């Protein structure tokens with residue numbers, strides 16, 4: 001049976017609605033001619049044109065026709081389905097028609113916007129409408145299914161993004177599990193000294209939130225832990241979390257710090273960016289949450305050589321437990337927020353910057369620790385030999401906007417470079433050179449901050465750094481390192497002398513971002529950051545319902561943008577929790593057991609782990625709650641045993657024929 005079969009015209013009654021979209025479509029396509037053409041197609045009983053079909057009068061026109069003309073199929077020829085398919089499906093439903101008896105033809109993005117010739121555009125629009133009419137003929141009503149939502153939420157990553165999202169949800173009295181892989185929450189923000197543009201102390205504004213989270217009745221903090229496996233679907237996820245052994249009993253420990261004092265062994269501190277040391281039993285920083293130390297097993301002399309146990313001897317309450325073992329914890333949640341943050345570019349791979357080769361060339365994050373009153377120098381900006389620098393060069397865009405490394409802008413470096421300039425001026429008499437190619441101060445009050453810094457007397461040198469090298473005696477009165485930079489516009493080369501060089505290194509995706517993407521079935525962008533569902537209209541959701549991305553794991557951003565994004569995701573989660581139920585995808589795949597050969601190819605390919613194998617019947621099974629209707633299994637099945645509801649061979653062939661006729 002085809003849509004061209006006249007005998008079915010009485011059964012299938014299709015309404016076609018052509019949108020002018022102002023002049024977006026009507027400026028190129030002769031919409032009246034398309035409507036006239038559509039009205040002649042088999043099964044079409046009405047074809048109408050309207051200025052904005054998505055407007056209320058446009059929607060009312062469709063509803064009226066469905067009711068008065070007894071339409072049982074609707075085609076709207078307008079923009080991309082991404083924009084308005086949900087709108088028109090709702091219109092059908094409100095008029096009593098199953099929402100899946102609807103088809104959209106995209107005559108804007110696929111036609112009027114990309115075809116200059118009016119005649120050709122009109123012909124193309126006719127072909128697209130014809131294809132939609134033929135396809136909708138075969139549509140079947142699909143059932144909309146709903147499942148209840150578990151009101152608990154899993155937040156992965158305890159930087160400012162995770163902390164903000166978790167607190168917002170927990171303050172609405174809904175349970176949150178926050179998983180952080182380090183021994184304490186805090187992320188990069190707790191490492192910063194002051195924050196631009198207001199220059200408030202980073203720890204002072206972050207620690208109140210950290211401690212609120214640490215003692216929140218609705219938050220279960222799982223630090224030193226990582227999510228290993230996730231199954232389920234929106235509203236009903238199950239996550240397996242591996243909690244590493246701390247060797248300190250979290251229930252008993254009072255955080256008195258005696259064990260750390262008495263531990264005789266010191267190693268390089270990761271928190272201090274290698275500029276300071278920590279004990280082998282340690283909390284990464286004084287305000288750690290939880291304030292419970294961990295034993296670094298690899299460096300602990302007792303674990304390596306069987307001797308010491310000093311921490312155990314001095315712990316009066318007996319909180320040290322050398323027999324502690326890692327645990328596997330399972331939690332059930334309705335929604336998941338990914339807030340796994342970023343890492344910074346390692347400048348030692350770019351030899352021109354001299355990092356690792358010469359003393360006193362440091363990264364921006366190292367500078368933050370150097371400046372910090374709780375840092376390795378007590379907040380004194382000093383060179384490796386303990387002297388105060390006479391001059392400091394702050395180099396922008398190290399690894400960012402650089403085709404060899406990352407071509408994107410890291411968005412925070414210009415601003416933190418200016419902040420560093422201010423801190424150097426505040427604490428020393430050093431000359432400051434900002435070596436930049438462009439200055440981007442895009443945020444609220446950021447331009448004022450820039451003007452303020454210009455007023456403070458920093459020297460701005462335009463150029464891309466070619467080389468940082470030892471001054472070898474030349475210019476020693478000004479600085480012991482030379483920085484050679486070339487203006488990208490006119491090729492002018494400038495040389496600057498400085499005692500210290502601060503490299504503003506790029507914000508990069510975490511090294512294991514692909515592993516996280518795999519565990520949570522989310523996608524990565526080409527640059528390696530986690531991909532949001534829509535960059536403008538849905539910037540915190542992902543293509544997997546119930547999973548959200550916030551903060552720098554989605555792309556470089558500053559703290560204000562991170563906090564806004566985290567709040568947006570929390571609001572989305574709370575909306576789902578409040579609704580109490582979620583709709584599942586109706587357009588799913590189905591297996592015909594009689595045709596299934598049991599080859600299991602679909603089991604392996606399904607990106608949502610929705611297909612399992614029935615060992616007794618020797619056939620594959622689709623869990624419809626998990627199926628997202630991506631169609632991978634349908635295309636791969638060698639026996640043709642899998643059908644995709646709403647994308648059957650009949651429907652697709654009818655559409656293709658419609659375009660080609």
Ligand SMILES: Cc1cc2nc3c(=O)[nH]c(=O)nc-3n(C[C@H](O)[C@H](O)[C@H](O)COP(=O)(O)OP(=O)(O)OC[C@H]3O[C@@H](n4cnc5c(N)ncnc54)[C@H](O)[C@@H]3O)c2cc1C
Pocket residue numbers: 156157158159160161162179180181182185186187188189192194195196197225226227339340341342343344364365368412416419510516550551552553557558559560562
């Ligand atoms: C040198 C420098 C200076 C800056 N100065 C400023 C400033 O002055 N003002 C400003 O607005 N912004 C500044 N920024 C930017 C700011 O640091 C970020 O906007 C902010 O830290 C982003 O927070 P986040 O939570 O997204 O990521 P992060 O701070 O990176 O936190 C991510 C957290 O997730 C954890 N994690 C990662 N992977 C996993 C996993 N698989 N499982 C569990 N946990 C995981 C990490 O351990 C970490 O705790 C600066 C950045 C740099 C590099």
